[in-house]
Amino acid sequence: MRVVIPFAPRDPKTRLSEILNVEERHSFAEVMLEDVAVAVEMAGGIPEILSTDRIESRWKVIVDDRPLSVAVNGVLENSKMPIAIVMSDLAIATADSIRRLLESEGEISIVPGNLGGTNAFVTRREDFRVDYHGTSYLDHVKIAEEIGSNVTKVDSFRLATDIDVKEDLIEILIHGEGKSRDWLIERGFHLEVKGQNRVGVYRSEMR
Numbered sequence: 001m002r003v004v005i006p007f008a009p010r011d012p013k014t015r016l017s018e019i020l021n022v023e024e025r026h027s028f029a030e031v032m033l034e035d036v037a038v039a040v041e042m043a044g045g046i047p048e049i050l051s052t053d054r055i056e057s058r059w060k061v062i063v064d065d066r067p068l069s070v071a072v073n074g075v076l077e078n079s080k081m082p083i084a085i086v087m088s089d090l091a092i093a094t095a096d097s098i099r100r101l102l103e104s105e106g107e108i109s110i111v112p113g114n115l116g117g118t119n120a121f122v123t124r125r126e127d128f129r130v131d132y133h134g135t136s137y138l139d140h141v142k143i144a145e146e147i148g149s150n151v152t153k154v155d156s157f158r159l160a161t162d163i164d165v166k167e168d169l170i171e172i173l174i175h176g177e178g179k180s181r182d183w184l185i186e187r188g189f190h191l192e193v194k195g196q197n198r199v200g201v202y203r204s205e206m207r
Contacts, residue, residue, distance in 0.1 A: 001102050001122070003045035003084040004075050006068055007033050008052045013089070015165050019203060028183060032163060033088040035178035040086060042095035045102055049088075050075060069132045076129060085130070086120040089163045091172050091180040097158040106152030108144045111159040112137035120159050125149055169201045 012029035013020070020028060037047040037059055048060045050071055055061060064071040072085055084102060086093075101111060101120055108128055111120040116135035127147050131139050144151045161171050163180075172181050173191050188204035 001045050001082055001084055002048065002079065003040045003086055003098075003102070004048050004050050004062070004072070005033065005036055005040070005086050005088050006050045006072060007055070007088040008068075009055055010053060013164070019166050019169075024187070028180070029088070031179050031183045032091040035180050036086060036088055036090050036093055038178065039093045039095050039098050043098035043102060045084065045098060069130050072132075073129050076123070076126075081126055082122055082124040084120065084122045086159075087162055090119060090159055090161065091163050091178065092158045092161055092175045094158055094177060097156050100156060101154050101159065104152055104154050107149045108140075109152040109154050110137060110140055111154045111156050113162055114160050117162070119162055120154075166201060170199060173201060 009026065009029065011022070013025045016025055016028070033049070037049070040047040048062060049055065049057050050062045050064060052063075052065045054063055062075070064074060066074070076083065086098070101109060101122060104122060107124045109122045110118055113119040116137050118130070118132065118136040118140055121140070125147060128149070129143060130136070131143065133139070141151045158175070161168070163169065163172065169184060169189060170191065172184060173189065189201055190204065191199055192202050193199055
């Protein structure tokens with residue numbers, strides 16, 4: 001199955017600015033993208049990168065600098081079904097979790113994010129379109145209903161976990177199996193328990 005991975009290389013992951021400088025954020029975003037694409041490939045999917053800028057990649061790259069929803073809808077309008085869309089910051093995704101999504105039954109299968117977003121989906125309906133603003137999972141359920149289709153909810157911790165803020169790095173350090181975890185460790189990130197058994201992520205000073 002064709003699996004399209006949206007990626008925005010311009011000033012990525014700004015909410016990680018408190019712990020990563022600009023160069024590090026670019027590097028980290030690229031490593032997470034690679035982890036997702038490798039997981040897709042190992043699951044039997046065919047990864048393609050939908051990028052807002054030209055990038056070097058071993059996978060096919062589609063360049064579209066329009067807003068996310070518009071760019072993804074452009075792909076959906078010109079694709080044979082089925083097709084999957086998987087976000088590029090699902091750094092703890094594994095081949096098994098991707099395979100569960102790709103093999104899910106139903107016309108439209110969606111993985112909701114932890115805060116109500118849409119982290120990944122498969123559609124077998126040519127008329128399904130996306131709107132990624134706000135609680136997009138609920139919006140996409142409604143859109144599916146409006147075209148006479150039901151949504152299959154794919155409950156996946158690994159695919160529901162996207163990486164946006166410092167606290168999200170905890171999940172990579174605990175559950176990561178790809179290069180993203182190695183990248184963090186090489187740069188001094190580690191877990192510490194402080195206070196009432198509260199786990200936090202910290203960065204050692206590199207010498």
